[in-house]
Amino acid sequence: MPLDPLPLNDCIYIYDEKYQKKQLNKKTWKEDPCYFKSVHISLVALMKMMIHCWSGNSIEVMGLMQGKIYEDKMIVMDAFCLPVEGTETRVNAQAEAYEYMVTYQDIIKQVNRPENIIGWYHSHPGYGSWLSGIDVETQLQNQKYQDPFLAIVIDPIRTVLTRKIDLGAFRTYPINYKPDILQQNYHEVIPSDKIEDFDVHSHKYYALKVNYFKSSLDSHILWLLLSKYWFKTLTLSSSFMNKEYLPSKLLNLSERINSIQQLLEKDESDNFSSTSHFCTQQSYVHEKKKDDVLYKIINDINDLANKEIHRISTQILKNKLFNMF
Known part of the structure; x- marks a missing residue:
């Protein structure tokens, strides 16, 4: 604190x-x-x-x-x-x-x-x-x-x-x-x-x-x-107390990844069929928005992964500490 x-x-x-x-x-x-x-x-x-x-x-x-x-x-x-x-x-x-x-x-x-x-x-x-x-x-x-x-x-x-x-x-x-x-x-x-x-x-x-x-x-x-x-504090498992939290977050990230993947595939299809490739202000804003979405998803994945690594490491440490004899 x-x-x-x-x-x-x-x-x-x-x-x-x-x-x-x-x-x-x-x-x-x-x-x-x-x-x-x-x-x-x-x-x-x-x-x-x-x-x-x-x-x-x-x-x-x-x-x-x-x-x-x-x-x-x-x-x-x-x-x-x-x-x-x-x-x-x-x-x-x-x-x-x-x-x-x-x-x-x-x-x-x-x-x-x-x-x-x-x-x-x-x-x-x-x-x-x-x-x-x-x-x-x-x-x-x-x-x-x-x-x-x-x-x-x-x-x-x-x-x-x-x-x-x-x-x-x-x-x-x-x-x-x-x-x-x-x-x-x-x-x-x-x-x-x-x-x-x-x-x-x-x-x-x-x-x-x-x-x-x-x-x-x-x-x-x-x-x-x-x-x-x-x-x-040593005996309680936070993941056991909230079993639904991690699966719901993984499902949420999966939905967001699928959503951005569909958007990228659509843009690729549009660019392929388009005869003009001039960079307009509108297209720049659109690309910037996609980059921001991807950046947020990557950050969220890293954050969730780090927390899960910390949780598993804590459980391993507890197991070694209390089962060493």
Whole structure:
């Protein structure tokens, strides 16, 4: 986990109401669409979100985060789930969720949790942490009416498989805003049925650097848990817990390879039958698009292969370690 550049002590948990009001009144983020550069998530909030997302299995779930701001940083102190379920890349809060949200905020104030709602999170089980078209529209509305607001996407399946937190934090650009440099918001394998949705909207938001922090009490509790359950890390197999993940990714890559192969064969046939071979701007753009698609497929194949090699190597190491006598 990346270390938090903020002071690593319990002072971060103190809520300075005067400072927060001053920052909210200044609204510096209105002047710079990329004002917020990083997000800092507490261990408690991270565990709550991860457990909630994992409990949804293949169904998308959604929740909200409480926190505060410090200069160009967004700090997530806590999180709570909402009674919302979605499918694929569509998850929206309904009337029941809004009622629950209001009730929760009223009750949480009674136990001295003054932080405001600072963002929302939801899961993308098995297809990565990025914003779909529906997510972009939701985040745009949130930033318009209750900024500062953050969107977090979690892939619980990839988190378990890779033993690395697959979490992305995003904010959308204002409508009609064109960034000077287009940011690559995601580098993992995206299913073929969602690539178009990703490509169409990927330029409408940017990713924030993600850091995590914990209190002294969190550190003590975490050490006690690791001392008791450390052996489970060695005995559990991530691939066994998600048997369908690897076959689905291989099938997805196969479909994409077949698709680009058909496109190449069609172009070759067209060029052979064509009497003119002059290079036009249109043909150049078409070739560039094919190259980009091929480049993405090759990168995705390499990424999946490296992860599988790492998984198999880990299993071999475990086998030698525990069966050497």
